[in-house]
Amino acid sequence: MGALPAGPVPALELDAVCRAYRGGVTALDGVSLRVPAGRMVAVLGRSGSGKSTLLQCAAGLDRPTSGTVRIGGTGLAGLGEAALTRLRRDRVGFVFQSLNLVPSLSVLENAALPLLLAGQGADGRARAALAAVGLADRAEDRPAQLSGGQQQRVAVARALVTEPDVVFADEPTGALDPVSAAEVLALLRHAADEGRTVVMVTHDPVAAAWADEAVFLHAGRIAAHEVAPRAETVRALLHELGRGSDEAPDGWPDLRPGPSPYEPGAGAHLAPAAASRYERSPR
Ligand SMILES: Nc1ncnc2c1ncn2[C@@H]1O[C@H](COP(=O)(O)OP(=O)(O)O)[C@@H](O)[C@H]1O
Numbered sequence: 001m002g003a004l005p006a007g008p009v010p011a012l013e014l015d016a017v018c019r020a021y022r023g024g025v026t027a028l029d030g031v032s033l034r035v036p037a038g039r040m041v042a043v044l045g046r047s048g049s050g051k052s053t054l055l056q057c058a059a060g061l062d063r064p065t066s067g068t069v070r071i072g073g074t075g076l077a078g079l080g081e082a083a084l085t086r087l088r089r090d091r092v093g094f095v096f097q098s099l100n101l102v103p104s105l106s107v108l109e110n111a112a113l114p115l116l117l118a119g120q121g122a123d124g125r126a127r128a129a130l131a132a133v134g135l136a137d138r139a140e141d142r143p144a145q146l147s148g149g150q151q152q153r154v155a156v157a158r159a160l161v162t163e164p165d166v167v168f169a170d171e172p173t174g175a176l177d178p179v180s181a182a183e184v185l186a187l188l189r190h191a192a193d194e195g196r197t198v199v200m201v202t203h204d205p206v207a208a209a210w211a212d213e214a215v216f217l218h219a220g221r222i223a224a225h226e227v228a229p230r231a232e233t234v235r236a237l238l239h240e241l242g243r244g245s246d247e248a249p250d251g252w253p254d255l256r257p258g259p260s261p262y263e264p265g266a267g268a269h270l271a272p273a274a275a276s277r278y279e280r281s282p283r
């Protein structure tokens, strides 16, 4: 690995990242992005624009065809599978749309999972993480006994339990009612305010307004970039990029299984999207 670049190292850095799939689809076409610590970035774009691919490449769940990804200055391309898995476990947290808790484990065990997989003692930290999302009293329940919003807060607790540098979230509020969505967004916002880096894919302009900046993907390229995004301007930009208001199923979640950060190949995000109409607390 080369010497660290001069100046502060961005928490996350993508440089000319391309990802082509077999069959000729170019999902990412030269994406460059630097995200400093403590910043929350929303990634928007119509269905198929490359949002999930961007997240998976940035998180080390997928390998770019070309270009570089660095987390805290560490280039992912130079890491073997074991080192990459360790980096994901120790320095990265993940929240997906839903269906990513293990039904047979208790809420506490789910929150503790990254620590357990790392062979670390988990109980105290997992209980603290659950308390931080307001679920200390549900530790012994199974996920199915919780509401969708509560389950997603468990997923946030699990993502934060290792105190990661970067938290990735792919449509984390897509399946939630407005109140639950706002609770999850507030937790992600708080994580960023504490100094973590948050990268959140969303198709919801209101959710994007919780972020410090919004990046708009179109056909695998960054087509627009907005600092301190407001829901209205995000909506207008999405419209401009072809996400017409009456256009059919844009904004619906992918039904394709995605990789799980914990057990590669085993994950999926399959829940239906709910329309979200809730507002952020004033900026
Ligand atoms: N595993 C894959 N194999 C082939 N094509 C894929 C695969 N994953 C995604 N794609 C294609 O890459 C493009 C971007 O997909 P994706 O990143 O899932 O977009 P988004 O999350 O914005 O909906 C789409 O054209 C999609 O069909």
Ligand SMILES: [Mg+2]
Pocket (backbone or CB within 6 Å): 051, 052, 053, 254
């Ligand atoms: Mg997607």
